[in-house]
Amino acid sequence: MINEDIKMVCVEKCPRHLKLVISDIQKDIVSACAIETTNSIIKDLSDSLFSIYVDEARDVSNKEQMTVVIRYVDKLGHVVEHLLGFSHVSNTTATSLKVEALLAKHKLSISRLRGQGYDRASNMQGEFNGLKALILKEYEYAYYIHCFVHQLQLALVGVTKKNINISDLFFLFTNVVNVVGGSCKRHDILQEIQLAKIKEALENGELSNGQGLNQETTLKRAGDIRWSSHYRTLVSLEYMFSSIPDVLDLIVKDMELSSDQRHEAHNLLKSLQTFEFAFSLHLMISLLGITNKKSQALQRKDQDIVNAMTLVRISKQQLQLM
Structure with missing residues (x-):
């Protein structure tokens, strides 16, 4: 489905020769879209309890990127999952700080955390185990849950x-x-x-x-x-x-x-x-x-x-x- 507002701004009001091929402009557009999408997710979450799933992915420069997915029950009673963000980490302490910083950035209190999950087959297994222990030490209700099918x-x-x-x-x-x-x-x-x-x-x-x-x-x-x-x-x-x-x-x-x-x-x-x-x-x-x-x-x-x-x-x- 075509968004009429975007169509009016990007198609009808822009000159035909405007291609937006400059990398800085492309990055600004992507960043703006990411911010608006994340704000919409946080607004939908409101003050509900939530859980997180943390995984890793290696980028083209061989750096480990920590990915955080948030899971909660929306106002209609549906369980939903959304990507919250990702950042580079190198050790256990950094992983813990990065997660707390990411949640704080979106004004999410970690005291509302009620579940955490990690990929035990990940290259960052040690880091995630340390993160799990650190969070449980401070917040006893942030229960650790491992994927059943992955365990099998x-x-x-x-x-x-x-x-x-x-x-x-x-x-x-x-x-x-x-x-x-x-x-x-x-x-x-x-x-x-x-x-x-x-x-x-x-x-x-x-x-x-x-x-x-x-x-x-x-x-x-x-x-x-x-x-x-x-x-x-x-x-x-x-x-x-x-x-x-x-x-x-x-x-x-x-x-x-x-x-x-x-x-x-x-x-x-x-x-x-x-x-x-x-x-x-x-x-x-x-x-x-x-x-x-x-x-x-x-x-x-x-x-x-x-x-x-x-x-x-x-x-x-x-x-x-x-």
């Missing part, structure tokens, strides 16, 4: 990495993605082989045809702090498993490639065809299929603590039955 993901990562066979599974798959998806040419070859196999299976009646079925996919990379991505990774590997060896075999036979590349493809081809790899693949798909459903459920906005604990208990029962 970190637990899965920690346990799985202790099993050498499962670690090898993901290490091997990462190499497969790098080799098979290492170029657009190989990626296209994989898609062509997969498409041909799907057509053949459909003609033989081995696959069902219908809306949403047999869609084109590709090998997906996994990320450690998003453990649900590991499940999607393994599912994509299982789906394209019959096509991957064909691509690796083509790489092995390609005399234009270096001996190191062909040797790596040959080793991957042998590893993919072992019983240990197939067993680990199907085992982890079954296990993560259980936890992935709970992970998605824990991310729902309407989730509550009672239902969350019930979901965790059901997951434990299903794993124990396995």
Whole structure:
């Protein structure tokens, strides 16, 4: 939707040659918009209680930037979250001072703070732990809450990495993605082989045809702090498993490639065809299929603590039955 006031000022009253390309003018405009947006958030918050979530992000100059998000219940009873601001920090004391300074800047009393949350997988984990302790020491009602789904993901990562066979599974798959998806040419070859196999299976009646079925996919990379991505990774590997060896075999036979590349493809081809790899693949798909459903459920906005604990208990029962 177009804002008529902005349209009148920026479009109708400005000369056509005014492009606003000077960096200082652009920064002033962005700063003015940020101030107005923040003032609107503070006005909506009024004198309500609130909680904060502090995370970190590394900018292009490799400096750690602390990001503060504020969470509260608005006048309509809706839980809302807004970005309050960010700043560079270097140690625990600085982090605490920066948070208090940011809140004070917007005339928010930290005594109204009723919750705090931090990313335990962050590069600034130590700083955030120190900040949590400092705030709790002064304000006992600023309860620390850790994201349930993040706890589940970190637990899965920690346990799985202790099993050498499962670690090898993901290490091997990462190499497969790098080799098979290492170029657009190989990626296209994989898609062509997969498409041909799907057509053949459909003609033989081995696959069902219908809306949403047999869609084109590709090998997906996994990320450690998003453990649900590991499940999607393994599912994509299982789906394209019959096509991957064909691509690796083509790489092995390609005399234009270096001996190191062909040797790596040959080793991957042998590893993919072992019983240990197939067993680990199907085992982890079954296990993560259980936890992935709970992970998605824990991310729902309407989730509550009672239902969350019930979901965790059901997951434990299903794993124990396995």
